[in-house]
Amino acid sequence: NAGVTQTPKFQVLKTGQSMTLQCAQDMNHEYMSWYRQDPGMGLRLIHYSVGAGITDQGEVPNGYNVSRSTTEDFPLRLLSAAPSQTSVYFCASNTGGGTQYFGPGTRLLVL
Amino acid sequence: EDQVTQSPEALRLQEGESSSLNCSYTVSGLRGLFWYRQDPGKGPEFLFTLYSAGEEKEKERLKATLTKKESFLHITAPKPEDSATYLCAVHYNQAGTALIFGKGTTLSVSS
Numbered sequence: 758n759a760g761v762t763q764t765p766k767f768q769v770l771k772t773g774q775s776m777t778l779q780c781a782q783d784m785n786h787e788y789m790s791w792y793r794q795d796p797g798m799g800l801r802l803i804h805y806s807v808g809a810g811i812t813d814q815g816e817v818p819n820g821y822n823v824s825r826s827t828t829e830d831f832p833l834r835l836l837s838a839a840p841s842q843t844s845v846y847f848c849a850s851n852t853g854g855g856t857q858y859f860g861p862g863t864r865l866l867v868l
Numbered sequence: 869e870d871q872v873t874q875s876p877e878a879l880r881l882q883e884g885e886s887s888s889l890n891c892s893y894t895v896s897g898l899r900g901l902f903w904y905r906q907d908p909g910k911g912p913e914f915l916f917t918l919y920s921a922g923e924e925k926e927k928e929r930l931k932a933t934l935t936k937k938e939s940f941l942h943i944t945a946p947k948p949e950d951s952a953t954y955l956c957a958v959h960y961n962q963a964g965t966a967l968i969f970g971k972g973t974t975l976s977v978s979s
Contacts, residue, residue: 761911790966799971800912800955815966847911856902857967859911 759783761860763848769866770838778833778863780848786858788851789831793817793844794862800847806831807853838867871895874956874970881977884945889973891956892938901939902967903932904955912955946977 764779782789790805792815802815806825820842822834831850835842845864849857875890893901900919904912916925918934925932929950931942941954953974957967 792969797971800957800967800969802966802968805966856900856914856917858914859904861911862909 761848761850761858763846763860763863765863766861767864767866769868770835771868772838772840774838776835776838778835778846778848778865780831780833780860781829782831782848782850782858783829784850784852784858785828786850786852787828788853788857789825790815790849790851790857791821791823791831791833792847792849794847795844803833803846835865838865840867843867871968872956872958872970874954874973876973877971878974879976881943881946881975883947883977883979886942886944886946888943889941889954889975890938891941891970893956893958894937895958895960895968897960898958900959901934902957902959903930903939903941904957906953906955906972915954943975946975948977948979951975951977 761782787808791803792800794800801817803821804823806812809825812823843866845862847862848860851857871894873892900917902917903915906912916932921936923934929944933940953972955972956970
């Protein structure tokens with residue numbers, strides 16, 4: 758049971774490039790979320806999903822897209838990277854009771 | 869206005885010196901309050917969930933308590949390995965399935 762996995766661990770992008778951050782969970786959780794963590798800002802919700810085919814926006818959704826085609830996977834797409842998107846990104850999953858289990862994170866640097 | 873406020877931002881203790889971390893919240897319709905531990909370069913690790921005022925949970929040297937407006941994480945006789953950032957988060961009626969996080973308290977315990 759690997760829990761929540763994220764790839765890559767670290768990525769450097771140039772402004773304007775696109776990329777997808779991968780997230781997978783093997784706990785059969787219906788709910789999955791993406792957060793970003795910035796110094797002095799805490800964890801902020803980007804997008805979340807309450808099940809396959811259902812997604813919604815969080816607090817800071819601009820510049821990001823998500824889709825949920827399976828229960829296991831919840832990729833986060835950066836459409837045109839900007840330096841303001843330099844951050845650490847965490848994926849989380851839960852059963853709906855609130856307790857969320859986090860992945861190890863992806864560190865993204867946009868130059 | 870922050871919905872979840874943690875204090876202090878940073879705390880330095882000597883090994884064995886007990887203390888408390890505070891998490892105050894202003895949301896209504898609280899469905900759960902969560903404590904997480906985060907080590908540098910890693911994802912948040914779940915510690916406790918509290919659901920109602922008066923509830924207490926314990927794990928080794930940590931004890932979490934909840935009132936109608938705040939939660940405390942008490943650390944008894946801390947050891948250097950307790951050094952980490954402790955995050956508080958709330959799940960409330962208007963937040964869907966996502967959590968609203970405070971900015972964290974960074975604890976350093978020296979021997």
